[in-house]
Amino acid sequence: MSTAAPSPRALRSDAVAGLSGELRVPGDKSISHRSLMLGALAVGETVVRGLLEGEDVLATAAAMRQLGAEVVREDHAGEAVWRVWGRGIGGLTEPADVLDMGNSGTSARLLMGLLATHPMTSVMTGDASLRRRPMKRVTEPLSRFGAEFWSREGGRLPLAVKGTGEAVPVTYETPVASAQVKSAVLLAGLNAPGETTVIETTATRDHTERMLGHFGASLTVEPHGPTGRRVTLVGQPELRAAPVVVPGDPSSAAFPVVAALITGDSHLILRNVGTNPLRFGLYETLKEMGADIILLNERVEGGEPVADLEIRSTGLTGIDVPADRAASMIDEFPILAVAAACASGTTRMNGLGELRVKESDRLTAMAEGLAACGATVTVEGDDLIVEGTGEPPRGGATIAVNLDHRIAMSFLVLGMVTREPVAVDDASAIDTSFPGFARLMNDLGARIRPLTETAAP
Ligand code: S3P
Numbered sequence: 001m002s003t004a005a006p007s008p009r010a011l012r013s014d015a016v017a018g019l020s021g022e023l024r025v026p027g028d029k030s031i032s033h034r035s036l037m038l039g040a041l042a043v044g045e046t047v048v049r050g051l052l053e054g055e056d057v058l059a060t061a062a063a064m065r066q067l068g069a070e071v072v073r074e075d076h077a078g079e080a081v082w083r084v085w086g087r088g089i090g091g092l093t094e095p096a097d098v099l100d101m102g103n104s105g106t107s108a109r110l111l112m113g114l115l116a117t118h119p120m121t122s123v124m125t126g127d128a129s130l131r132r133r134p135m136k137r138v139t140e141p142l143s144r145f146g147a148e149f150w151s152r153e154g155g156r157l158p159l160a161v162k163g164t165g166e167a168v169p170v171t172y173e174t175p176v177a178s179a180q181v182k183s184a185v186l187l188a189g190l191n192a193p194g195e196t197t198v199i200e201t202t203a204t205r206d207h208t209e210r211m212l213g214h215f216g217a218s219l220t221v222e223p224h225g226p227t228g229r230r231v232t233l234v235g236q237p238e239l240r241a242a243p244v245v246v247p248g249d250p251s252s253a254a255f256p257v258v259a260a261l262i263t264g265d266s267h268l269i270l271r272n273v274g275t276n277p278l279r280f281g282l283y284e285t286l287k288e289m290g291a292d293i294i295l296l297n298e299r300v301e302g303g304e305p306v307a308d309l310e311i312r313s314t315g316l317t318g319i320d321v322p323a324d325r326a327a328s329m330i331d332e333f334p335i336l337a338v339a340a341a342c343a344s345g346t347t348r349m350n351g352l353g354e355l356r357v358k359e360s361d362r363l364t365a366m367a368e369g370l371a372a373c374g375a376t377v378t379v380e381g382d383d384l385i386v387e388g389t390g391e392p393p394r395g396g397a398t399i400a401v402n403l404d405h406r407i408a409m410s411f412l413v414l415g416m417v418t419r420e421p422v423a424v425d426d427a428s429a430i431d432t433s434f435p436g437f438a439r440l441m442n443d444l445g446a447r448i449r450p451l452t453e454t455a456a457p
Pocket of ligand 1: 029180181183204205354
């Protein structure tokens with residue numbers, strides 16, 4: 001491993017015998033964003049408990065304030081409670097300054113939906129990662145409502161949007177499986193008269209639909225083809241403020257779950273994890289690979305299914321992950337690739353084209369990072385193939401994170417089992433979705449520490 005003047009934000013992870021204990025992961029990122037946005041459009045006071053206080057969601061909170069909503073955080077005996085006083089549908093006001101969405105694609109794309117059908121002009125930007133990500137996938141359907149967008153060549157941030165006060169409702173079939181695109185169109189449709197319809201050939205996470213129903217909107221969801229859905233929203237409803245309890249994020253839970261599965265003698269209980277079937281593809285996949293994952297206390301809270309997860313370490317066997325499962329685990333492929341590198345046999349992950357346009361090009365990042373750690377990995381078109389030997393790879397590399405939280409966390413998990421430590425060059429992006437990740441993992445038995453610190457015996 002390189003020892004040349006590492007950044008103070010670089011972390012290393014050393015091998016451990018196992019992880020044990022009980023934990024709660026931070027709130028669901030997708031649900032947190034939506035609770036602030038719908039709270040800002042509802043009439044009355046929306047109280048949100050369990051909100052993810054990661055940088056991405058804080059960017060949404062700041063933007064909703066800039067658009068005229070009142071958003072406050074209170075501390076109730078150590079529990080954070082967020083209150084949002086909404087402006088009513090169509091009631092957002094023109095922001096005086098640029099909306100900076102930081103690293104968050106969800107904030108940027110969903111907010112563009114809201115801005116598209118408010119008669120005002122806004123300018124949006126983001127960090128270097130977000131400024132590289134494609135935005136035409138939302139500006140194209142949002143233009144159909146009557147909004148106008150200006151950006152540089154390629155349709156990336158920064159961009160300006162001139163929303164329309166005379167929106168026409170839209171019927172739109174999404175060309176990519178994307179909950180962000182679906183949600184942007186539905187949110188724009190909130191301030192368009194008549195029915196807005198989104199058709200998706202593969203169903204994606206349905207938190208927007210569930211929460212719209214929870215806030216009193218009238219919408220119907222019907223099957224479309226073998227794996228798709230047709231969602232129709234009646235525009236200009238009166239959204240009523242409603243309490244939101246945010247479950248733990250299954251995408252964040254994935255890191256301690258895989259860490260426990262691959263480290264020797266582990267036993268974890270994760271309390272209160274969201275189990276929405278459209279988010280649960282990783283868990284289905286790990287079970288097919290032989291993982292010991294038990295769902296306890298299955299229940300429904302605030303319109304979302306939730307359970308406690310009990311995990312014991314197990315040997316994993318490689319499988320083929322079908323392309324039509326990708327949408328239900330789109331954020332989990334980096335950590336699945338780590339699990340696959342520690343499994344016996346070949347894991348083939350099919351249909352991962354969308355991974356190239358996430359916070360970084362995750363297909364390349366995982367292929368190159370795992371190879372640098374000694375694993376055998378190939379990319380064939382949009383498929384990632386990892387050859388497991390039944391033993392963890394060697395490790396001993398420093399991985400470039402490129403502002404991608406999930407790449408950072410995935411490689412820190414890998415370091416928990418490799419012979420040589422694994423480091424990441426800049427772990428600060430982890431705060432976008434999982435503040436306190438290293439501390440929480442260390443409390444369970446991991447050894448993650450600044451790369452600048454010398455190794456403990
Ligand atoms: C999200 C949808 C997914 C996911 C992202 C959150 C959401 O993006 O990758 O982390 O909250 O709607 P796409 O819809 O672009 O696949």
